[in-house]
Amino acid sequence: MDIIISNSSNQPIFEQIKQAIKKAIVTDELKENEMLPSIRNLAQDLRISVMTVKRAYDELEQEGFIKTIHGKGSLVATKNIELLKEEQMKEIERYIDKIILISKSSNISKKEILETFEYLFGEDE
Amino acid sequence: MENILEIRNLCKKYNGFELQNVNITLPKGMIMGFIGENGAGKTTTIKAILDIIKNYTGEIKIFGLDNRKDEKKIKEDIGVVLDDMFFPEILTPNDINSVMKDIYKNWDSELYFKYLTDFALPKTKAIKTLSKGMRKKLEIAVAISHHPKLLILDEPTAGLDPIARNEVIDIFQGFIQNEECSIFISSHITSDLEHIADYITFINAGKIILSKTREELLEDYGIVKCSKEEFEKIDKSDFIKYKKCKYEYEILVENRKIFSRKYSINTIDRVTLENLMVLMIKGEKEC
Numbered sequence: 001m002d003i004i005i006s007n008s009s010n011q012p013i014f015e016q017i018k019q020a021i022k023k024a025i026v027t028d029e030l031k032e033n034e035m036l037p038s039i040r041n042l043a044q045d046l047r048i049s050v051m052t053v054k055r056a057y058d059e060l061e062q063e064g065f066i067k068t069i070h071g072k073g074s075l076v077a078t079k080n081i082e083l084l085k086e087e088q089m090k091e092i093e094r095y096i097d098k099i100i101l102i103s104k105s106s107n108i109s110k111k112e113i114l115e116t117f118e119y120l121f122g123e124d125e
Numbered sequence: 126m127e128n129i130l131e132i133r134n135l136c137k138k139y140n141g142f143e144l145q146n147v148n149i150t151l152p153k154g155m156i157m158g159f160i161g162e163n164g165a166g167k168t169t170t171i172k173a174i175l176d177i178i179k180n181y182t183g184e185i186k187i188f189g190l191d192n193r194k195d196e197k198k199i200k201e202d203i204g205v206v207l208d209d210m211f212f213p214e215i216l217t218p219n220d221i222n223s224v225m226k227d228i229y230k231n232w233d234s235e236l237y238f239k240y241l242t243d244f245a246l247p248k249t250k251a252i253k254t255l256s257k258g259m260r261k262k263l264e265i266a267v268a269i270s271h272h273p274k275l276l277i278l279d280e281p282t283a284g285l286d287p288i289a290r291n292e293v294i295d296i297f298q299g300f301i302q303n304e305e306c307s308i309f310i311s312s313h314i315t316s317d318l319e320h321i322a323d324y325i326t327f328i329n330a331g332k333i334i335l336s337k338t339r340e341e342l343l344e345d346y347g348i349v350k351c352s353k354e355e356f357e358k359i360d361k362s363d364f365i366k367y368k369k370c371k372y373e374y375e376i377l378v379e380n381r382k383i384f385s386r387k388y389s390i391n392t393i394d395r396v397t398l399e400n401l402m403v404l405m406i407k408g409e410k411e412c
Contacts, residue, residue, distance in 0.1 A: 012395075013344075040301065040302050041302070044295075044299065044302060047320060047321065049321050050154065050155065050323050051324075051340055052339065
């Protein structure tokens with residue numbers, strides 16, 4: 001699993017870890033019930049604080065992606081396809097928000113945006 | 126015992142300087158960065174923890190034990206690096222091994238020599254011939270070779286080049302792989318602490334002015350930059366400190382996200398320990 005931490009990113013480090021682990025779960029690089037690295041190990045390997053990794057793991061657990069078994073460690077929870085999809089939709093919505101913000105501030109119409117979207121999306125298929 | 130170090134209402138008076146009601150709590154398995162200007166009271170606090178200054182008041186508990194009554198027992202499990210080297214300069218690293226063997230029950234010669242090799246330190250050269258960086262590395266090797274549970278480090282990376290600092294930080298992180306172990310590390314080189322410290326405690330003019338987790342400080346806190354007009358619209362209760370610069374106002378806020386929901390100001394940066402220190406000390410707050 002790749003976890004790439006950017007220090008200059010505006011995204012907090014714990015968020016970056018969360019994203020990387022989620023991505024590995026979505027792409028099935030991390031299988032159901034597969035053990036995650038221990039908090040301390042991951043902190044040392046990424047040269048970051050234990051608290052940062054703990055925050056990422058705690059939030060992943062709250063969101064239902066992983067579960068933690070006391071004294072054993074954390075592992076990938078039973079995958080919930082709906083949850084993953086919802087997660088991806090949220091991400092897409094964030095980008096759409098940005099598109100709306102830019103288009104409004106520069107007077108680009110909804111029609112133009114939709115046309116561009118269709119053009120680019122179509123080309124991809 | 127969940128906390129490895131607990132300081133309650135520590136006070137110490139010198140001529141012209143006073144530590145005032147210092148409270149610090151360091152849980153097991155964590156690294157605490159202790160930051161502040163030169164002369165803010167970092168070294169005095171550390172010396173009180175180690176009971177090497179006298180006439181201080183307050184309570185200091187290490188491993189749940191009193192630092193004065195149980196000094197002998199506690200010191201077996203503490204590793205220390207102080208600002209000034211405490212070995213006679215004519216000794217060699219080899220000699221230090223013989224000395225330390227008699228001092229600590231748990232002294233591990235094998236581990237000590239392994240660190241000497243890792244740090245590329247000569248075994249048979251007198252300390253006085255070693256460079257400043259080499260001496261620091263030697264002190265660190267000595268501090269961790271008796272398997273302590275708490276490391277107390279006063280400016281351990283001062284005088285080290287970036288490569289050596291990197292090596293040293295690796296060792297510190299390796300040290301807390303054991304969740305029973307903690308590190309209390311003072312430094313004014315804040316970049317060293319920004320990533321690895323779990324807690325940041327900030328002392329200024331003898332008082333603790335901030336003690337938070339790294340996550341709260343470096344991810345949630347923010348520095349807002351705005352114009353005078355924008356600044357005047359902000360509620361005084363929504364920021365901690367502000368500084369008026371030539372072209373802008375800099376404002377320290379406790380939570381970037383909450384602030385940006387309330388105000389439409391675009392520039393909100395994350396803090397670095399360095400600009401946090403500057404704003405906390407030089408910033409103003411009128412109520």
